Amino acid sequence: MKHRNLFNTLGAVVALMLTFTLATRGEDATPPLSSAPAADTAAPPAAAQPAATPAPAAAVAPADVSAATSATPASVVAAGADKTSPAPQAAQSAATADASTSGLRRLDDTARETAGDKHNQLRDAIRDSVRKHVRSHHAERMESDRVSVGHDVLVEKDEKAVQAVAVFGDATVDGEATDQAVSVWGSTTVNGTVGNQAVSVLGNTTVNGSVGDQAVAVGGNMVINGHVGGEVVCVGGDLTLGPDAEVGGEVVVVGGEMKKDPSAILHSQVQQVRLPVIRPVFAWVRSALLKARLLSFDPGAAWAWLVAAAFLGFYVLLALVFPRGMVKCAETLEQRPGHVILTALLTMLAMPLVFLLLAITGIGILVIPFLSIGLFVAKLFGRAAMLAWFGRRFTGLLGAGPGSHVAVSVLGGGIVVALLYTVPILAFVVAMLISVLGLGTVIYTLILSMRRNGAKPAPAAPAIPPPAGALPSPAPAVVSAVAGAAAVVAGPIPPTIPISTVASPISAATLPRAGFWIRMGALCIDGFLCVVVLKLITFGHFNFGGALLVLAAYGAVMWKHRGTTVGGSICHLKVVRLDDRPLDWTAAIVRALGCFLSLVVVGLGFIWVAFDQDKQSWHDKIAGTVVVQVPKSVALI
Numbered sequence: 032m033k034h035r036n037l038f039n040t041l042g043a044v045v046a047l048m049l050t051f052t053l054a055t056r057g058e059d060a061t062p063p064l065s066s067a068p069a070a071d072t073a074a075p076p077a078a079a080q081p082a083a084t085p086a087p088a089a090a091v092a093p094a095d096v097s098a099a100t101s102a103t104p105a106s107v108v109a110a111g112a113d114k115t116s117p118a119p120q121a122a123q124s125a126a127t128a129d130a131s132t133s134g135l136r137r138l139d140d141t142a143r144e145t146a147g148d149k150h151n152q153l154r155d156a157i158r159d160s161v162r163k164h165v166r167s168h169h170a171e172r173m174e175s176d177r178v179s180v181g182h183d184v185l186v187e188k189d190e191k192a193v194q195a196v197a198v199f200g201d202a203t204v205d206g207e208a209t210d211q212a213v214s215v216w217g218s219t220t221v222n223g224t225v226g227n228q229a230v231s232v233l234g235n236t237t238v239n240g241s242v243g244d245q246a247v248a249v250g251g252n253m254v255i256n257g258h259v260g261g262e263v264v265c266v267g268g269d270l271t272l273g274p275d276a277e278v279g280g281e282v283v284v285v286g287g288e289m290k291k292d293p294s295a296i297l298h299s300q301v302q303q304v305r306l307p308v309i310r311p312v313f314a315w316v317r318s319a320l321l322k323a324r325l326l327s328f329d330p331g332a333a334w335a336w337l338v339a340a341a342f343l344g345f346y347v348l349l350a351l352v353f354p355r356g357m358v359k360c361a362e363t364l365e366q367r368p369g370h371v372i373l374t375a376l377l378t379m380l381a382m383p384l385v386f387l388l389l390a391i392t393g394i395g396i397l398v399i400p401f402l403s404i405g406l407f408v409a410k411l412f413g414r415a416a417m418l419a420w421f422g423r424r425f426t427g428l429l430g431a432g433p434g435s436h437v438a439v440s441v442l443g444g445g446i447v448v449a450l451l452y453t454v455p456i457l458a459f460v461v462a463m464l465i466s467v468l469g470l471g472t473v474i475y476t477l478i479l480s481m482r483r484n485g486a487k488p489a490p491a492a493p494a495i496p497p498p499a500g501a502l503p504s505p506a507p508a509v510v511s512a513v514a515g516a517a518a519v520v521a522g523p524i525p526p527t528i529p530i531s532t533v534a535s536p537i538s539a540a541t542l543p544r545a546g547f548w549i550r551m552g553a554l555c556i557d558g559f560l561c562v563v564v565l566k567l568i569t570f571g572h573f574n575f576g577g578a579l580l581v582l583a584a585y586g587a588v589m590w591k592h593r594g595t596t597v598g599g600s601i602c603h604l605k606v607v608r609l610d611d612r613p614l615d616w617t618a619a620i621v622r623a624l625g626c627f628l629s630l631v632v633v634g635l636g637f638i639w640v641a642f643d644q645d646k647q648s649w650h651d652k653i654a655g656t657v658v659v660q661v662p663k664s665v666a667l668i
Contacts, residue, residue: 177208184214188223202231204240216321219248221257228261233317235268245280250313252287255295265289267313272297286310324458326449339452343445346415350438353412356476357437360416361423363476364468373642374478375471380632382406406470413469418444482644542659544646545604547638550658554637556598561585579627587623591616605661618654625650 177184177195184197186206194210195202202214204221211228212219219231226243229236236248237256244261246253253265256273262280263270269287272278274294282289282301286309289301314331326335350357364371389399419437421444426435448465452458561582565574589596594614595605606622608614629636629649636649651657 183217186212186223201234204229216317218251221246233313233321236265250317267309286313323455325452325462326458327453336449339449343418343442343449345411346418346445347438347441349412349415350419350436350441354437356412357416357419357441359480360413360472360476361419361437361440363479364416364420364472365423367475370642371468371471371475373471373639374475375467377632377635377639378471378474379467380635384628384631409473410466410470413471413473414465415441415469416472417465417469418448420444421447542661545602545658545660546646547641549602549660550604550640550648551637553596553598553602553604556601557585557596558582560597579630583623583626586626587616587619590614590622591619599658603661603663604658606656606658609655609657614656618656622650622654622656625653628653 175193177186177192179196179200180198181200182197183200184195184202186192186195186204186208188205190206192204192206192208195204195208195212197214197217199216200214201217202212202219204212204225205223207224207226209226211230212221212225213228213230213232214234215232216234217231218234218237219229220237221229221240221242223240224243225241228245228247229238229242230245230247231249231251233250234248235251236246236253238246238254238259239257241258242260245264246255246259246262247264248266248268248270250267252268252271253263254271254273255263255276255278257275258277258279260279262283263278264283264285265287266285267287270282270284270289272282272289272291272295274292276292276295277298278296279298281299282297283304284302285304286306289303291297311331311334314329315327315335318327318329318332319325319335326332326339386399386402389402390396419440422440422442423444425443425447426440448461451461558578562578565578565581569577586596589599590606591614593600594607599605606614608618626636629639640646640648645657647657
């Protein structure tokens with residue numbers, strides 16, 4: 032449309048330029064006045080004779096006109112030769128009068144009038160061209176597209192448009208639309224003429240005028256009380272054909288009912304497909320999903336409440352079957368919300384990477400289905416735990432009794448969440464939080480359970496009671512006093528075995544764990560050393576990926592031989608195994624490779640140390656190691 036307007040404007044400008052050029056050429060081509068010779072000595076002095084009675088102008092022959100033309104200068108010359116005689120003066124006045132009525136003046140006036148007529152004609156042509164251009168431009172504006180987002184579109188009775196399109200609004204054509212009328216999540220009404228199609232998506236279509244091709248309604252009802260040249264298609268709604276309805280093509284109704292007036296004219300067959308599921312689905316989409324919520328109070332979308340009630344019953348059943356696990360998950364969320372949120376985020380970030388690694392290995396493809404099933408079950412249990420956490424906010428007010436059971440908490444929380452699902456936007460936020468935090472709650476609760484099971488204390492040996500009749504053992508103070516007295520009496524006993532001092536071993540159970548900041552300080556020192564060495568080796572060419580590989584290899588070698596690195600020795604840190612066995616090559620290499628996994632997820636594997644109870648990072652948990660702080664008196668390297 033813009034290109035067509037530009038071409039029309041250029042055409043009008045070119046037409047104006049050509050018109051002015053032709054006008055200028057017409058004025059320049061006007062014939063000049065004919066002139067006679069300055070003197071004519073051969074002409075007879077007829078002008079000096081007394082003027083006779085002038086003949087009529089119509090009787091003057093062309094030869095007489097030329098003779099008069101040649102005689103006029105001669106008479107003027109003769110008059111100039113004798114200015115004092117009255118006869119020449121009379122002859123001059125007679126010649127002037129004759130010249131005023133001669134054909135020369137009439138030809139000159141005719142040429143000027145012809146040039147003026149041409150100029151007027153060119154001016155009128157220019158005016159008509161400009162008017163036509165303005166009218167065509169106005170007509171193009173009247174026939175432009177009518178497109179709107181969030182507002183209604185109206186083509187009035189005396190207007191003409193190419194198409195009328197409304198997104199999140201109604202499209203109404205009372206005049207003429209040469210192409211189509213379309214509405215998305217709105218209604219389309221045709222009271223005038225539509226050249227091609229009339230379509231509504233998730234809205235109603237009404238045709239009271241004329242539609243050239245098709246009339247379509249998807250997810251809404253349709254009323255036809257006019258002329259439709261093509262097909263009529265109604266999906267997920269009811270079709271009503273009025274007394275003035277005339278349809279030239281097929282009539283298709285999917286998932287709805289058709290009501291036809293006896294006076295309606297159908298030129299083709301009717302196809303009706305009965306699908307009871309489509310209409311309720313479209314009702315839920317219109318009333319709930321497109322309004323950014325999950326549940327609505329529309330009677331057509333009542334099936335969504337039944338689905339929600341079925342899931343709530345399943346969650347209550349889980350609470351009845353696994354009450355202790357449900358309570359532990361709810362208590363974990365109450366007592367450690369920060370750890371639960373962090374676990375949920377890490378799980379959502381790490382799961383795609385885990386699935387990718389399993390798919391790359393080939394053998395891990397067999398594990399993916401079981402892992403997916405496990406995550407699905409964990410999500411269901413986590414959602415039930417989240418409902419229990421919601422419900423405990425209310426059932427806790429009832430005190431001890433049947434109302435304090437976790438199943439009642441799940442039921443109460445489910446009712447509250449169902450009401451929140453009817454609020455736009457908030458419904459999706461609540462659903463996402465329940466899904467993500469529920470999974471994080473289950474995973475972190477499993478981690479805590481495994482820690483408790485792995486840290487069970489050894490059972491103490493039962494005390495053996497003394498036999499009956501035996502004397503009670505003396506007190507330790509009495510025994511030491513008796514031993515001292517015996518030593519004084521007997522004298523000093525020469526030592527036979529040299530006394531040696533035994534250093535306590537570096538153990539994960541006896542030394543404090545290293546925190547996040549001191550470990551980051553040691554890592555920065557090691558990273559700086561690796562970058563300096565790499566620049567010296569490569570002559571200043573630095574590669575970040577190469578630096579990471581060098582740092583990982585450096586760490587693996589140092590952990591195997593010394594249990595620490597240069598930065599670790601400066602900060603008095605050492606890497607030990609949880610079972611106090613020596614750190615071998617397998618553990619060192621696995622820990623070095625695990626560092627890449629801790630780094631790839633935005634470094635969260637390293638940050639995990641700040642929140643973990645055992646001060647372990649992801650690569651520590653993979654390798655079964657921990658970083659401890661050793662006394663300054665112990666030499667590490």
